[in-house]
Amino acid sequence: MVASPPKEAALSSERKVYDVVLKQAALVREQVRSKSVLVVRPEMVAHGSLQVLNEAYDRCGEVCAEYAKTFYLGTLLMTPERRRAIWAIYVWCRRTDELVDGPNASHITPSALDRWEMRLHDLFHGRPYDMLDAAVSDTVSKFPVDIQPFKDMIEGMRMDLRKSRYANFDELYLYCYYVAGTVGLMSVPVMGIASDSCTKTENVYNAALALGIANQLTNILRDIGEDARRGRIYLPQDELKQAGLSEEDVFAGKVTERWREFMRWQIKRARMYFDEAEKGVPELNPESRWPVWAALLIYRQILDEIQANDYDVFSKRAYVNKAKKLLSLPAPTSSSPLRHGHFLFPAKSGPPNICNPTPSETGECRKLAAMLLFLETSASAGDGGGGSGAGVLAER
Ligand SMILES: CC(C)=CCC/C(C)=C/CC/C(C)=C/CC/C(C)=C/[C@@H]1[C@@H](COP(=O)(O)OP(=O)(O)O)[C@]1(C)CC/C=C(\C)CC/C=C(\C)CCC=C(C)C
Numbered sequence: 547m548v549a550s551p552p553k554e555a556a557l558s559s560e561r562k563v564y565d566v567v568l569k570q571a572a573l574v575r576e577q578v579r580s581k582s583v584l585v586v587r588p589e590m591v592a593h594g595s596l597q598v599l600n601e602a603y604d605r606c607g608e609v610c611a612e613y614a615k616t617f618y619l620g621t622l623l624m625t626p627e628r629r630r631a632i633w634a635i636y637v638w639c640r641r642t643d644e645l646v647d648g649p650n651a652s653h654i655t656p657s658a659l660d661r662w663e664m665r666l667h668d669l670f671h672g673r674p675y676d677m678l679d680a681a682v683s684d685t686v687s688k689f690p691v692d693i694q695p696f697k698d699m700i701e702g703m704r705m706d707l708r709k710s711r712y713a714n715f716d717e718l719y720l721y722c723y724y725v726a727g728t729v730g731l732m733s734v735p736v737m738g739i740a741s742d743s744c745t746k747t748e749n750v751y752n753a754a755l756a757l758g759i760a761n762q763l764t765n766i767l768r769d770i771g772e773d774a775r776r777g778r779i780y781l782p783q784d785e786l787k788q789a790g791l792s793e794e795d796v797f798a799g800k801v802t803e804r805w806r807e808f809m810r811w812q813i814k815r816a817r818m819y820f821d822e823a824e825k826g827v828p829e830l831n832p833e834s835r836w837p838v839w840a841a842l843l844i845y846r847q848i849l850d851e852i853q854a855n856d857y858d859v860f861s862k863r864a865y866v867n868k869a870k871k872l873l874s875l876p877a878p879t880s881s882s883p884l885r886h887g888h889f890l891f892p893a894k895s896g897p898p899n900i901c902n903p904t905p906s907e908t909g910e911c912r913k914l915a916a917m918l919l920f921l922e923t924s925a926s927a928g929d930g931g932g933g934s935g936a937g938v939l940a941e942r
């Protein structure tokens with residue numbers, strides 16, 4: 547993604563990534579303008595394979611429900627077309643992550659990632675390799691999703707293969723863009739931007755990028771102990787040094803006052819990116835706002851849990867239990883939204899009013915009830931993807 551010839555070498559990662567955001571926003575603006583209103587094209591497959599395609603999407607939904615309860619929870623409120631498109635993108639992202647973070651990761655090589663990128667190119671050109679790829683092929687044929695964020699996520703996996711230390715936040719930011727900011731860029735064309743949105747497209751994409759960065763920074767802070775045990779430290783080396791901390795302190799896993807001070811700053815920065823992301827949610831298609839709010843609210847609570855654990859990310863794994871997930875799905879009153887946590891749900895973008903639902907919101911309430919039921923019955927309280935699991939998605 548980021549070919550930086552010498553003259554651009556001085557550009558910060560945030561600037562380089564923002565150029566990608568501008569390109570993505572321009573692309574989708576052009577595509578939507580050419581279609582005037584984005585019409586999801588009917589199934590472009592012969593009847594026989596329609597059945598296979600539906601099965602493929604169903605499988606994607608099962609994988610998302612199994613590996614990423616928080617994201618799956620969010621998708622239950624989306625329209626069926628959008629929901630299954632996000633499932634397909636989720637599965638592609640999970641399979642990509644599993645190449646370097648799954649049970650077969652020790653065998654992965656740069657050439658295997660090159661082969662994965664060739665498969666990506668094929669599925670974008672209607673030549674899917676297997677049924678899970680076919681769901682992504684169908685998704686990208688219906689929504690103005692560009693290949694660049696997918697290629698950049700693979701670049702993030704190459705970075706994970708060759709790099710286990712990050713000199714400064716600029717390096718870490720680029721990594722977070724590659725593995726997580728890209729998810730936001732992939733998702734916006736499916737989530738859709740509200741027809742009455744008055745903000746620039748790039749502002750929505752920037753918020754999506756910020757949610758990815760915020761999620762990844764949170765994920766890194768949650769997994770410091772786990773990653774250190776694998777010999778990986780994502781925390782910026784210069785910031786550790788400034789805090790009077792060394793790599794040995796990270797490996798020793800002691801919670802000292804210096805460590806607490808260091809973590810307070812890391813958490814504060816992650817929250818700043820969540821704040822940036824919040825600005826974009828009200829600009830999304832109404833049916834996509836709530837899934838993103840739910841994912842944002844629940845994932846951000848991991849930061850609260852890290853603080854509640856007195857910053858002990860070495861012997862404890864911060865997670866949001868089901869009760870707290872349920873509580874974080876606020877239900878604003880009919881007159882005005884409740885003030886929840888750190889922000890007020892602006893009337894036009896808050897979740898469905900489940901106190902005095904209007905007829906249109908009754909449908910939303912049914913969906914919300916489905917979400918709550920899913921939470922109640924879901925086996926574990928895992929957050930996000932809950933790790934790489936049994937590798938059932940490994941590249942075949
Ligand atoms: C409803 C919703 C948010 C849908 C997005 C679902 C989706 C496509 C998620 C893909 C996640 C994934 C598997 C990415 C592969 C790389 C990776 C593992 C990224 C990390 C995700 C969580 O991983 P996990 O919790 O499983 O961690 P471990 O593997 O156990 O260590 C990341 C932390 C990044 C996830 C990034 C996002 C979810 C960004 C989503 C952003 C949007 C949907 C944009 C919303 C739009 C606006 C305007 C805010």
Ligand SMILES: [Mn+2]
Nearest residue numbers: 765766769933
């Ligand atoms: Mn992780």
